[in-house]
Amino acid sequence: MRIKPSIPKGTRDFTPDIMFRREFIFKNVKSIFKNYGYSQIETPAMENIQTLTGKYGDEGDRLIFKVLNSGDYLKDIEIDENFSSKTLASKITSKALRYDLTVPFARFVVQNQEKLTFPFKRYQMQNVWRADKPQKGRFREFFQCDVDIVGSNSLLSEVELIQLTDDVFTSLCIPNVKIFINNRKVLVAMIDKMQSSEYFSDIVIALDKIDKIGIDNVKKEIMSKGVTLESCDVLNDFIKCNSIADLENLLSDSDSSSNGLDELKFIFDSISKLELKSCEIVFNITLARGLDYYTGCIFEVVTKDLNIGSIAGGGRYDDLTSVFGNNQLSGLGISFGIDRIYLVMEELGLFDIQIDKDPSVMFINFGNVEALECLPILQELRTSGIISEIYPDPTKIKKQMSYANNKSFDFVVMYGENERKRGLISVKNMATGQQEDLSVNDFIKKLN
């Protein structure tokens, strides 16, 4: 049976040219994470379902990919017409694909706490899966790069992660990056002022959409839940506030050590003494971050050069590990959206100016006997870190040269009978077209 080759909606194949560029990003990001003292961990693609459900809100729960139990999964289940998709799912699936890296990380920390050194600084670079509607920059399988530190509530960590974020975008040459900052405690204080504490979630969820739907629709949405017009007026005052100083005026009668103001001030003060290279930090009272688990500072990172949504985001969470049995671990993390960062770099032409290719050499194949004579030379080149191959078949030179062109080899080498007699190789520089006869040693020297 012939099958038309295809892949599931929202997933992607990565061809060599794309992988080459992705690897460039991974390598840069990784080296920065490492230099800041973060260590790498990995967790399984599948988690037990109860680890994931209830952590991402109802909408999140619906988007989790569930894995059918193996074997005779219907055994001992009485099938009847009353089964709904939901009730049956809970009986025939016990594993699911991870939805983000943060919840598996919280699970990991509690499960492995005996083996870890706290405060624990980790990075994790793995795929996550969401049954979201695919669109530009949104996929069903995508890559996250997370750094987190758990076991400390020092604000120095917030400062460190901002510095690290600046280093990441500097190393990728992405300019004009804005790091929006807010604090969930500020939101709590604001909603207190609105006398609408019982609508906290509704207000946070609506605020999160303000860029898309506008302030009027935010008000409409929260009023439909029960927030009063007077409260919306208070909200208006807050939304107009553009700086920490403005905020300080509005919150002057509440306690600055508990309303998030002191935290924001420390961060802004500290950062102003350092020098950020590509990023600017900007206070944004409407930044809310829908996820339930944030409790302190929250971040969202965008580039002004491409309207693609956030390219990184994170915040502080004080309670995430408690559901797994350890409630003394405050954590702070930021997640870099590699797929969107890729799109930004592509759109801005940032790959071409940055990626250096290692030198590469292709040997022409003149026949089996001649080819075997080339193998020890190829081996020598590879040992010197030079990408080297011989065309596998002794076909027409034209075909072999076109392969060398398509794969962008820097040099094509001929080593036939004549060259062998003289102990030299004939080297063609593919960029200049120049050809010369060299000893293998001289060629290696030339390349290094």
Next chain:
Amino acid sequence: MRIKPSIPKGTRDFTPDIMFRREFIFKNVKSIFKNYGYSQIETPAMENIQTLTGKYGDEGDRLIFKVLNSGDYLKDIEIDENFSSKTLASKITSKALRYDLTVPFARFVVQNQEKLTFPFKRYQMQNVWRADKPQKGRFREFFQCDVDIVGSNSLLSEVELIQLTDDVFTSLCIPNVKIFINNRKVLVAMIDKMQSSEYFSDIVIALDKIDKIGIDNVKKEIMSKGVTLESCDVLNDFIKCNSIADLENLLSDSDSSSNGLDELKFIFDSISKLELKSCEIVFNITLARGLDYYTGCIFEVVTKDLNIGSIAGGGRYDDLTSVFGNNQLSGLGISFGIDRIYLVMEELGLFDIQIDKDPSVMFINFGNVEALECLPILQELRTSGIISEIYPDPTKIKKQMSYANNKSFDFVVMYGENERKRGLISVKNMATGQQEDLSVNDFIKKLN
């Protein structure tokens, strides 16, 4: 609700020390793949189910993890008691987790053929999932590293992959590696001689188990399928044959260009002219490799130092892409089992003697004000490629030092008021206990 943290059976968390070692393997393997001119690709974790089923035999099909359709997956399905696990699965799942990298690769090649340069040399390093019974060295999620070349049937590729395999194990310092070689065409010729062609699959499946069950049980198994005693006697003669020369005698009356003999001879001749460093190639007539798709040379790699099964394996397949619509692409590949290679290296103590850590520095935290003064210095060190962090909280020195010990920092730096006045940092070498005052520049020079 509290949840006891746990992960699905047969899957693993990788803590920093394990990841550090895994990354060492990945890095080495990758650099060799690259130096041989192979380019990296990636395919999605989930494939459409019809891409996978029917490629791995019945047993393989049963071990594929299926992903439940999203949303109201029972909609339009009439549930009744006659549903079996199998018939219902085909209605409620359309995606599955990849079972190996070879079939997704064949699908990839046909789907992306317009964008690729042929012969196409790729490597791929990703997880695969199998609902197998977990045991030592066998997991439900494990990592494969595959190199394949498609679009050429040159035997030079077989020689290249043997060389590459030798380089991989040499770079990891794994000694005493045996590469067992056979050819499916030899098996065809042998089974012809046995006059048992109709039992080809049964014989191949039984032969594959000879190491575990012994020759007598192999005979018993194939006789139970219908192979005669006389045929088994012929099989006996073949199994006794230890070299290509022996084989040549046994097959002297069949055509050496079609029975695989010429291929094996070319490979052994070529390899004897090169020098393998860690590996030895060994002809093994009982090597069969169960998978349906092999048609030519087959390999299986073991180390004599640990009885853990094969640590790599592969072979030539002439028809794998035809099911996806392209039948002119002969391919050859080898897959490295990173999880088992890890176990070998651990067991033989090969990590400790090989892995060099980058220099790392921890700053003592004396308080928020002092800490902020350290940040620019930390930044300088990181820019010079030195792993640097400051302890996030101004807690007791003893606690900070014990953190530095646990994370194996090479140096601990103090930068308090005294040091600041003199423009120096106080550096403690954690290995020697020696302490000295240095300028930041001198410290960086010392480390580089």
